[in-house]
Amino acid sequence: MRKIAPIATFLSVSFGLSWLIALPLWFGVGEGPASPIFLVFALAMMFTPAIAALVVVFFVEKHPDGLSRRRALGLGSVRPVGRFLRYLALALVVPPALILAALLVGAxxxxxxxxxxxFSGFQEMVDAQLAALGQAPLPVPIVLLVAAQFVNVxxxxxxxxxxxxxxxxxxxGWLLPKLLPLGIVPAILISGVIWGLWHAPLILLGYNYVDAPGWLALTAMVGMTIVIGAVFSWLRIRSASVWPAALAHGAFNAAAGFSLVFVMAGETFSPLEATILGWTGWLVPLALVIVLLATGQFRAPAPRDSALPAESASIAGAE
Structure with a gap:
């Protein structure tokens, strides 16, 4: 019961707050997923898992000092610094690479x-935006604008x-280490499913999968969060810090628009099938995760270097 209570509290607070924040959208605030106000609510929702983790750490687990609280959240030591920087670099590169690979596979x-x-679709989009503002087309090659998108990412x-x-x-930061005693694969699957279902208040309103039935859209979202969550979990475990996972998540969100950069003019695609949101986009990250599992890359660092709680570090190393 003592082990279940923190997880139950975490899930109740994170899911409860997410639905509470999204509730105005369900009562007609905004004009759908493309509206700016919708994105404001989505942004606010992103902080609910952190709030839930803090509630558990301070009021349920009641860690006695700041160091133990930071470790419980994945905010402990970043030493050795070289390892930490290496995984930060991977966090910056791997998610955009997976998103680009998804487009190649989909094509x-x-x-x-x-x-x-x-880049005809991107050219068409840029020209339409400039025309709506009453401006002439930009006198620069479209390839330069495409290159600028990588800087923007x-x-x-x-x-x-x-x-x-x-x-x-x-x-x-908090949940994954709690699940690691079950084994790395169950921990990845369970945390991925939870992450995906947490998006339900937005997905069921058409976010990411506009024309799909709610059940199918949510199923697709869970599929994506499992495979991408596994990559983030790898960064979390190997770096012994939540920061590489956070940077990877930021890079993933920043690169999501690549699908609009490389699409052909006048064509459409289904996110259920194409891009990182669809099944073809899951193939490369799934292959990466299988390779990482097969080569033991989900093992935690040596205990003397690990910022993971001891209970999870030992399990992660056993595989």
Whole structure:
């Protein structure tokens, strides 16, 4: 019962607050997922897992000092610094790479109409936006604007890390180590399902999967959060810190718009099939996770270096 109470409290607070924050959207506030007000509510929701984790750490587990609280949240020591920086670098590179790989796979399978040469869809979108503002088309090659998107992803990754930490402090910072005694694969699956279902207040309103039935959209979201959550879990465990997972989450969100950069003009695609949201987009991250599992890359660092709680560090190392 003592082990179940913290997790039950965490889930109750994180899910309860997310539905409470999203409730105005269900009563017609905003004009759907594309409206700015909708995104404001979505941003506010991102902090609910962190609030839930803090509630548990302070009031349920009642850690006696700041150090134990920081460790419980994945905010302990970042030493050795070299290891920490290495996984920060991977966190910045791997999620955008997976999103780009999803587009390549989708194009190869035929579910994503790509234009990787002329960027016609992106050109069409930029021209339409400028025309709506009453401005002439930009006198620069579209390829330069495409290159600028990669710079924007780098900047956006850093900016997005703060709201992403609102989620990661809960999912990978606090929850994942609590599930690791079950084994790494069950921990990844359970935390991924929880992360996906937590999105229900937005997904059921059409977020990410506009035209899909609610049950199918939520199922697809859970599929995506399992495979991507596994990658974030790898960064969390190997770095012994929540920060690489938070940066990876920020980079993932920043790079999500790549699907609009490389689409062919006049074409559409289903997020159930294409991009990182669809099944073809899960193939590369799933393959990566399988390789990481097979090569023992989900083992926690040596106990003397680990900021994970001792109970989970030993289990993660056993696999």
């Amino acid at each position: 190869a399978v035929g579910v994503y109409p790509a234009d990787f040469v002329n 780098l900047i956006g990754s850093i900016i997005n890390t703060i709201p992403a930490l609102g989620e990661e402090l809960g999912w990978r």
